[in-house]
Amino acid sequence: MTHIDRRRLLRGSVALAGAAALTPLSSPAYAMAPLGEAQPLDGRPFPAYDYTRANKLPREMTGYWTKSFDVGGTTRTAKVYISPATPIRAYYTVIAVPDGTDTADFLQSSGWRDVADQRQEGLFVLEPGPAGWTAAEAEADYLAAALGFYQSNNYFSIFGENYLVGYGGGAPALEAWAVANPLKVIAQVYVDSAGLSAAYLESYGSREYDGRTQYSPVDFPAGFRLIRYDETVLPTWYIRPDTRRAAASLAYWKRSNDTVPSGHHDDVLGTVYRQRRGSDRWMTSHAGPISKVAVRKDRASTRRIVEFLTAYTRYENSFAYGNQLYPRADFRRLGIEVHTMQVAGFVREYLVYRPRSARRKAPVVFVWPGDSQTDKVFVDATQWWKVADREGIILVIVCEQYSRTSVVVSHRDSLAFYRQLRDVIAARHDVDTTRFYSTGQSAGSGVTQNLAIAFPEYFAAVASSSFPAAPNAAGTVTLDGVAYPARRQKIPNYLIYGYGDIQGFVGTLWDDTQNQTDSWAQYHLGVDGLTLADVDTVAGRRSGFRDRFQTWTWYDKNTHAPILKLTRNVYRSHNTTAEEPPLLWDFLKHYSREIAADGTVARYYSPSAFRRPGDRRRI
Numbered sequence: 001m002t003h004i005d006r007r008r009l010l011r012g013s014v015a016l017a018g019a020a021a022l023t024p025l026s027s028p029a030y031a032m033a034p035l036g037e038a039q040p041l042d043g044r045p046f047p048a049y050d051y052t053r054a055n056k057l058p059r060e061m062t063g064y065w066t067k068s069f070d071v072g073g074t075t076r077t078a079k080v081y082i083s084p085a086t087p088i089r090a091y092y093t094v095i096a097v098p099d100g101t102d103t104a105d106f107l108q109s110s111g112w113r114d115v116a117d118q119r120q121e122g123l124f125v126l127e128p129g130p131a132g133w134t135a136a137e138a139e140a141d142y143l144a145a146a147l148g149f150y151q152s153n154n155y156f157s158i159f160g161e162n163y164l165v166g167y168g169g170g171a172p173a174l175e176a177w178a179v180a181n182p183l184k185v186i187a188q189v190y191v192d193s194a195g196l197s198a199a200y201l202e203s204y205g206s207r208e209y210d211g212r213t214q215y216s217p218v219d220f221p222a223g224f225r226l227i228r229y230d231e232t233v234l235p236t237w238y239i240r241p242d243t244r245r246a247a248a249s250l251a252y253w254k255r256s257n258d259t260v261p262s263g264h265h266d267d268v269l270g271t272v273y274r275q276r277r278g279s280d281r282w283m284t285s286h287a288g289p290i291s292k293v294a295v296r297k298d299r300a301s302t303r304r305i306v307e308f309l310t311a312y313t314r315y316e317n318s319f320a321y322g323n324q325l326y327p328r329a330d331f332r333r334l335g336i337e338v339h340t341m342q343v344a345g346f347v348r349e350y351l352v353y354r355p356r357s358a359r360r361k362a363p364v365v366f367v368w369p370g371d372s373q374t375d376k377v378f379v380d381a382t383q384w385w386k387v388a389d390r391e392g393i394i395l396v397i398v399c400e401q402y403s404r405t406s407v408v409v410s411h412r413d414s415l416a417f418y419r420q421l422r423d424v425i426a427a428r429h430d431v432d433t434t435r436f437y438s439t440g441q442s443a444g445s446g447v448t449q450n451l452a453i454a455f456p457e458y459f460a461a462v463a464s465s466s467f468p469a470a471p472n473a474a475g476t477v478t479l480d481g482v483a484y485p486a487r488r489q490k491i492p493n494y495l496i497y498g499y500g501d502i503q504g505f506v507g508t509l510w511d512d513t514q515n516q517t518d519s520w521a522q523y524h525l526g527v528d529g530l531t532l533a534d535v536d537t538v539a540g541r542r543s544g545f546r547d548r549f550q551t552w553t554w555y556d557k558n559t560h561a562p563i564l565k566l567t568r569n570v571y572r573s574h575n576t577t578a579e580e581p582p583l584l585w586d587f588l589k590h591y592s593r594e595i596a597a598d599g600t601v602a603r604y605y606s607p608s609a610f611r612r613p614g615d616r617r618r619i
Contacts, residue, residue, distance in 0.1 A: 035108060036104070038064045038079055039064065040065070040067075040068075041066065041080070046155060046406065047060050047406045048406060052347060054340045054346075054347040054399065055349040055375065055376070056085060056087050056088065057087065057156055057407060059084075061155055061407075062083065063082060064104065065080040065082070066078070066080075067079075067146075069146055069149070071141050071145055072141060077127050078150070079104075079123075079124075079125040080150075081113060082156055083117045083121060085120040086156075087374060089157050089159050089160070089372065089376070089377045090159060091122075091158075091310075092158050092163070093112070093115075093116075093121070093122075093162070093163040093164075093309065094123075094124045094125075094126065094164050094165070095107075095123060095126065096126040096165070096174040097125060098168030098169060099128050099132040099133055099168060099170075103125055110302050111301075111303070115302065115306055119306075124146075124147075126142075126143070126173070133168070136173045136200065137176065140173075143176070154405045155407065157372075160184075161184060161186045161315065161317055162184060162186060164185055164188040164189070165190075165191070166193060171192065171194075174188075175190055175195070176200065178234070179200070179201060179204045179229070179252070180204055182232035182256075183316070183320060185234055185314075186235075186309070186312050186313055186325070187236070187309045188234065188235070188236050188237070188309075189238075189305050190236075190238050191240060192241070193238065193242065195238075195241060195245055195249030195250070201248055201249065201252045205228065205229050205252060205256075206230070207228065208227065208228055209228075209319075214319075214573060215501055216502070218500040218571065218572075227320050231258075231281060231282070232256055232283060233275065233281045233284050234253065235291045235292055235308070235309075236257070236293045236294070237293075237294045237305075238250065238293075238295045239296045240296070250295065254273050257292065258281050258289075259273035259276060259292070260275075266294070268300070268304055268307075270294055270297060271296075272292055274289070274292045275289035275290065275292060276289060277289055282320065282545075283324055283325045284324070284325055286545070286577065287326050290325065290326075290327060294308075310328055311327065312326070312328055313381075315381040316575045318573070319500065321571040321572060322498070322571070322572035322573055322577050324577055326578055329379045329380055329385050334385060335354070335355075335356075336351055336353045336379065336385070337352045341420060341421075344412075344413040346413070348399060348413075348417060349374075349399035351379065351396070352396055352425070353394065355388045357388075357389055357390070357391070358393065361431065361432040362393060362394050362429070362430065362431055363432050363435035363436075363437065364431050365384070365393055365394070365395055365396070365438075366418065366421065366437065366439070366459075367384060367396065367439055368398050368411070368414070368439070368440030368445070368464075369399075369440070369441060370442030370444050370575075371400075371410045372403075372408050372409060373400075373444070375399035376399075378441075382578055383578035383581060384397070386578075387585050391589065393585070394429060396421055396425055398417060398418075398444075401413070411444070411447055411480075412480065414480055415451075415479050416480075422436065422458070434592040434593055434594055436459050437461055437463070437591075439462065439465075439584055439588070440464045441466055441575075442575075443467060444464070445466055445467035445468075445469075447479070449462065449464060449467065449468060449469035450477040453471060453487065454477050454486065454487060456490070456601070457593070457599070460593040461494075461590075462491060462494070462588075463493070463565075464496075465576050466505065466575075466576065468505060468516045470523040486523070488526075488527050489527065490527055490528055490603065491603070492563055492588075492591045493524050493563075493564055493565070494565040495517070495566050496569060496576075496580050496583065497567075497569070498572040498573050498574055499572065500574070503515075505517050508568065509521050524564050525554065528556065530557070530564070535553070535554055536554070537552070540568070544569075544579055545579065548570055548579075549567050549568075549583070550567065550568045550569075550570055552565070552566045552567075553566075556619050558619075561590070561605035561619055562605075567583065590607065591604065603619040604616040605617055
């Protein structure tokens with residue numbers, strides 16, 4: 001599995017003796033083969049497709065690499081370590097090594113190489129220049145060049161949110177990048193750091209996030225207060241800091257994390273300042289006050305650093321109002337299973353999560369990630385696992401296949417994959433086959449919505465986000481390059497999209513612009529025997545954090561059951577937030593369907609979500 005839990009870390013080779021150092025002087029728990037000479041990426045051809053490895057980086061890219069950069073006429077380098085089983089879009093820890101260190105020796109002796117191997121993750125390592133690390137601001141061009149390459153290249157791909165660990169003279173340089181790019185950092189740790197100047201921190205802290213997105217701009221209502229950079233919640237741990245010189249940095253991160261004024265003692269972290277109860281920070285609006293700032297005066301082990309960092313995950317690195325900090329899923333503790341199967345001649349991966357709360361005849365939600373979003377990415381990005389825990393549902397999360405390059409994935413053979421998955425899940429698990437549901441985000445929503453049109457009998461209901469679909473002029477939809485006729489059969493359907501979403505989705509059904517969302521609504525309203533005017537309220541019902549959800553609902557005329565639902569998230573761009581899966585499930589859970597021997601589909605709505613016997617009624 002990709003993730004390992006804290007218990008395994010405690011038993012593993014990184015579980016060094018209690019006070020093991022976070023310096024090159026640390027001793028590994030057991031001898032490993034040395035890393036050897038880093039192989040150059042400069043001028044190296046991009047890796048070929050490796051179809052034998054479902055959702056993993058090509059085998060030829062695993063190992064220890066070096067990349068050089070021209071920074072103002074000086075050659076600077078960075079190292080990359082990719083463990084043998086690192087998947088596409090893996091988590092990486094960005095490490096700034098201290099002065100006077102051989103990087104390979106440091107990664108080995110500190111245990112970081114072993115961490116990467118055990119967790120099946122990657123390391124990106126920043127190195128000092130010929131004269132050592134210089135002042136943080138003077139290192140900005142090197143950080144920009146190295147991390148620019150790291151974030152977008154065709155040799156490997158990353159989750160997109162990062163763990164940062166800076167040592168000694170490299171710590172302030174890495175922290176300076178975090179201050180300037182806080183949306184891209186999950187959590188950070190700095191060892192033996194002098195911190196940053198108050199002037200540098202203030203130059204970024206007062207900056208505000210506006211409504212610009214990668215897609216469509218978000219227009220904020222009158223009187224809306226923009227988020228400042230120094231209100232970006234970002235878990236931070238200082239180990240053996242220069243207390244006097246780092247005082248400005250500590251104050252900055254405590255303000256950023258909206259912490260309580262007084263810390264409490266923790267045997268591992270030292271003095272801990274927790275995010276205050278009742279904090280109204282945007283980035284923890286869903287998870288609650290989970291962040292902290294900690295200061296430890298003496299050494300701590302690499303194991304402890306990993307435990308601190310990997311308690312967290314984050315999603316949406318380009319638009320602040322959709323950016324959220326979450327607890328990270330622990331695959332081993334939760335029991336999330338990673339499987340593979342052959343689909344149309346290719347090895348494909350999928351995840352299955354049956355929580356302890358799932359009872360006999362559990363409902364199943366099939367989850368289709370967005371383009372380039374793997375199954376493992378989507379576990380954390382959507383937090384569907386938390387919905388499954390609470391509601392006792394089984395999750396089946398599809399992984400995609402290599403697409404534009406050998407380190408990127410997208411949807412392929414979706415119809416064949418679903419048909420195989422459906423049969424495997426029904427055979428291996430005690431499930432309610434009348435309550436199979438489909439959801440997805442972006443391109444994954446496109447798969448869900450096209451299946452709802454061409455094969456509505458497959459699911460009791462569908463609910464997805466940020467990609468509507470409708471038949472073309474010929475009355476067909478396309479799946480995997482094949483045209484299928486629209487069946488024009490009822491299926492309960494719910495779609496969520498963002499105010500700043502892809503241009504073809506935005507606006508409302510009542511504006512003057514006809515787009516894909518209008519076409520989606522027109523098709524399903526027609527099938528349901530409804531019109532736009534049958535909506536519950538033209539204004540939309542508001543709900544969620546800062547009333548971010550604007551929802552319109554249409555009800556079946558015979559049973560008065562909700563049959564079509566549309567929500568606009570007025571404070572997000574294209575990427576989903578974990579506030580949305582609970583809404584999707586609250587719609588899905590009320591429906592079931594039965595298929596007669598002649599193929600006739602009977603659909604049912606249960607106000608109690610089938611908890612109260614006999615309350616279902618046929619739609």
